[in-house]
Amino acid sequence: MSPRTSKQFEAIRARSREKILNAAMEAFATKGYQHVSVSQIAARAGVAKGLLYNYFSSKEDMLLAIVELIMQDIFSYMGGILQEPDPEKKLEQLIRISFQLFREKREFYTTIMPILTQRGISEKVHNQLSRFLGEFVSVFEGIYGALGVANPRMEAYLLGALIDGVAWHYLFLFEADYPVDEVEAHILSHIKSIIHHT
Amino acid sequence: MSPRTSKQFEAIRARSREKILNAAMEAFATKGYQHVSVSQIAARAGVAKGLLYNYFSSKEDMLLAIVELIMQDIFSYMGGILQEPDPEKKLEQLIRISFQLFREKREFYTTIMPILTQRGISEKVHNQLSRFLGEFVSVFEGIYGALGVANPRMEAYLLGALIDGVAWHYLFLFEADYPVDEVEAHILSHIKSIIHHT
Amino acid sequence: MSPRTSKQFEAIRARSREKILNAAMEAFATKGYQHVSVSQIAARAGVAKGLLYNYFSSKEDMLLAIVELIMQDIFSYMGGILQEPDPEKKLEQLIRISFQLFREKREFYTTIMPILTQRGISEKVHNQLSRFLGEFVSVFEGIYGALGVANPRMEAYLLGALIDGVAWHYLFLFEADYPVDEVEAHILSHIKSIIHHT
Amino acid sequence: MSPRTSKQFEAIRARSREKILNAAMEAFATKGYQHVSVSQIAARAGVAKGLLYNYFSSKEDMLLAIVELIMQDIFSYMGGILQEPDPEKKLEQLIRISFQLFREKREFYTTIMPILTQRGISEKVHNQLSRFLGEFVSVFEGIYGALGVANPRMEAYLLGALIDGVAWHYLFLFEADYPVDEVEAHILSHIKSIIHHT
DNA sequence: GATGAATGAGTCTTCATTCAT
DNA sequence: CATGAATGAAGACTCATTCAT
Incomplete structure (x- = not known):
């Protein structure tokens, strides 16, 4: 065979890396970082264990790559919204999309939250x-500021905590019993009252 | 000589058990259940590894004992408040005490939350x-009901999520930078507005 | 109270020793030496763990004491028979009593045989x-000699092996399914034919 | 370079597995399953402890593999004999081969018998x-039946017990002192007398 | 680029034995 | 004589990582 061009090599590398990353993401999301072994990831990706170390320097490194992937994904989700000129609509859309995230992409949160609560992973x-999550508070603050709310920073902290608290209750505490949809609606109506109270 | 009386033995047992439990609690709170080895607990408690199994049947059993201890502690904290007849005062006190808990007894939350976010521990x-945490929402609901708020169950969910979200941000996300005290004050004033809006 | 006489002390010692030994015997017979812990023996005997070491220098020492007890017990079983003057009757009685032993006192064999098959216990x-068991062959040899059988030593070996083999099959291999009684009868009739064939 | 072919891997695996199995077999035969630690097996095989678990899922699994190996080995030993049409010759050969087994392959019995006498291993x-051992009795029964002996089943039980009893005496009770060869000859002559007595 | 055999430190747990009282 | 708390070595097993091919 003719020697592969560097482009072909790169394509192979990209595909392998992706396969591995997908396998790891799924595994981490369902079983948790700690309870997934490197062997399991390799098996799920359909490659040899050793290959993982060709692309990632360690298990932790794989986690880091995944977190970055998740963050990019969230950014692209949010992308359009941040352009929205009307601050009230922007806020509403941000809240809606947050709920959509942990309703439809629970693996985002189920991967991330355990990691954040545990010292010693990385x-x-x-x-x-x-x-990354801190930036959301800043965005909220900007919006509240634009809306002329009394204490935008404080209000932003509250909204951030509320959303993450709901996520936590929904995904880890009450699980199936939790009325996410109602809670979402209620938060939206609350927000409006805060804004128009001004 | 004559053997120790059973009272003496009991005292010895109580002291050892406590030593071990304290060591475990500290370790779990700072490093997380998963990242603490039984050997480390023994070393921290200053006893032989084998002794732990004289008091607890497994590492998980130690965790269970700690969680129960924490829950009892919280109960005694809450004890007086639940008697409070005035619902508004009761609510305010409950919120204040929640903040006090994760400000002054952060090991409560830093031990508990990682466990709740991780399947597979126990x-x-x-x-x-x-x-246990679910009951808080019920208590909130009762209070809101007594206050004649429009949708007490929903309001209770929101308050619960807000408090846990703040705990999460404070203890795991922003840590030292987080303005807990201000947030507390802000929540209290919000609550008042919700109540009197009725 | 008046100081106990040395006689009283001795009585106490004897009772304690016996309690412990009985507990150990039962436990060893049902669960096997290896699978019985010193704590279990102490619990079963209703005494403190430390007390065992007051009477026996080690777990192995307890086993030794039990084996001696068993051997004495077997001797007293056999006692009368060895006086029997008629060699044919003596042989028959010895065989009968052997079967009685492993039918009614299976703990003898279930304790002893696993120990004999395992190097490293003691x-x-x-x-x-x-x-001890070797002596039985000698006794058989003596009887066969008195009966004028052709090769008494060889015949004795065979009979000894046959009996122990039956014990083994009955107690460990086929267990409930094994037709001990029929086998016993068959052996007895065989023996007679060997003797009268002479 | 290019990775090893799967054939190469297979060869490596086969060699390692064999190394480990041999080490385990030797160790089990001389010291007994219970008294051999996984570390000792690894040391004897000259590999790391962890490697054992690459080939066997547990210590018990290793035992199982060995037992199967032994059984197959015995089968191949027996193979030709079971074809033998003349029942008398067949019986004689079976007995001879049994003796050969526990004379030349004592590890068969020294591994197997302790396991059979101990509940709780596996x-x-x-x-x-x-x-497996039960089948031998059935084979004997078939032969005796073909020979027209009076009570073939009972006779088969006796022969089985006799052989196992001899094995037991030879391997565990009298050891070096035991006249196996003479005993074998004696049994064979006995058998003949039983058959021709018919 | 890809393979998977091999490593070895680390995990939780058990238990015979000691010893202060 | 009797107690049981305390010890610590040893047990089976796991798993991230390395490396020869």
Whole structure:
């Protein structure tokens, strides 16, 4: 055979990396980072165990890559919304999309939250996620500011906590019993009252 | 000589059990259940590894004992408040005490929350904690009902999520940077507005 | 109280020793030496774990004591028979009593045989049992000699092996399904034919 | 370079598996299953402890594999004999080969018998061995039947017990002192007298 | 690029034995 | 004589990582 071009190599690399990452993501989301062994990931990806170390320097490194992937995914979800000029609509859409995320893409949260609550997995991953989620509060603050609400920073903290608290209750505490949809509606109506109360 | 009396033995047992439980509690709170080895607990408690199994049948059993201890502690914290006849005061006090809990007894939450977010630690512990935290929402609902708020169940869910969300942000996400005190004050004032809006 | 006389002390010692030994015997017979812990024996005997070491220097030492007890018990069983002057009757009675032993006192064999098959438990116990069981062959040899059988030593070996083989099949291999009684009858009739064939 | 072919891997696996199995077989035969630790097997095989679990799922699994190996080996030993049309010759050959087995392949019996006398090692292994040894009695019964002996089933039980009893005496009770060869000859002559007595 | 055999430190747990009282 | 708390070595098993091919 003719020697593969570097382009072909790159394509192979990209496909393998993706296969591995997908396998790891699924596994981490359903069983939790700790309870997934490197062997299981390899088996699920259909490659040899050793190959994983060709693409990632460690199990932790794989987690880091996944977190980055998730963050990008969320960004692309949010992408359009951040352009929205009307602050009230923007806020509403942000809340809706948050609920959509942990309703339809629960693996985002079920992967991320356990990691954030556990020291000792990876300081790197922890910091990255903290910064990332922290930005949401800033975005909320900006919106509240634009709306002329009294204490935008405080209000942003509250909304952020509320959304994450709902996620937590929904995904880990009450699970199937939790009335997510009603809760979402209720939050939206509350928000409106806060805004128009101004 | 004559053997120790059973009272003496009981005292010895109580002291050892406590030493071990304290060591475990500290370790679990700072490093997380999964990342603490039985050896580490023994070392921290200053006893031989084998002794732990004289008091607890397994590592999981130690966790269970700790969770029960925490829950009792919270109960005694809450004890007086639940008697409070005035619903508004009761609500305010409950919120204040919640904040006090995760401000002054962060080991409560730092031990509990990682466990709740991780399947596979102990179904038993998980269920016990879920039920326990679930009761808070019921208490809130009762209070809101007494206050004549429009949708007491929904309002209770929101308050519960808000408090847990704040705990989460404070203890795991923003940590030192988080303005807990201000957030607390803000929540209290919000609550008032909800009540008197009625 | 008046100080106990040495006689009283001795009585106490004897009772305690017996309690422990009985507990150990039962436990060893049903669960096997290896699978019985010293704690279990103490619990079953209703005494403190430490007390065992007041009477026996080790778990192995307890086993040795039990084996001696069993051997004495067998001797007293056999006692009368060895006086029997008629060799044919003596042989028959010995066989009958052997079957009675492993039918009605299976704990003898279920304790002893696993120990004999396992190197590493106790060379001491092993040797003692070997010598003890070896004597039976000698007794058989004496009887066959008195009966004028052709090769008494060989015949004795065969009979000994046959009896132990039946015990083994009955107690460990076929268990409930094994027709001990028929086998016993068959052996007795065989023996007669060997003798009268002479 | 290119990865090893699957054939190469298979060869490596076969060699390692064999190394481990041999080490385990030796160790089990001389010291007994219970008294051999996984570490010891690994050391004897000259591999890391963890590797054992690459080939066997547990210590018990290793035992099972060995027992199966032994049984197959015995089958191949027996193979030709079972074809033998003349029942008398067949019986004689079976007895001869039994003696050959526990004379030349004592590890067969020294591994198997302790396991059979001890509950609690592995119900699976126990049952398999019981069934296997039970079949010998059936074979003997068939032969005796063909020979027209009076009570073939009973006679088969006796012969089985005799052979196992001799094995037991030879391998565990009298050991070096035991005159196996003479005993074998004696049994063969006995058998003949039983047959021709018919 | 890809394979999977091999490593070994680490995990939880058990238990015979000691010893202060 | 009697107690049972305490010890610590040893047990089976797991798993992230390495490396020769």
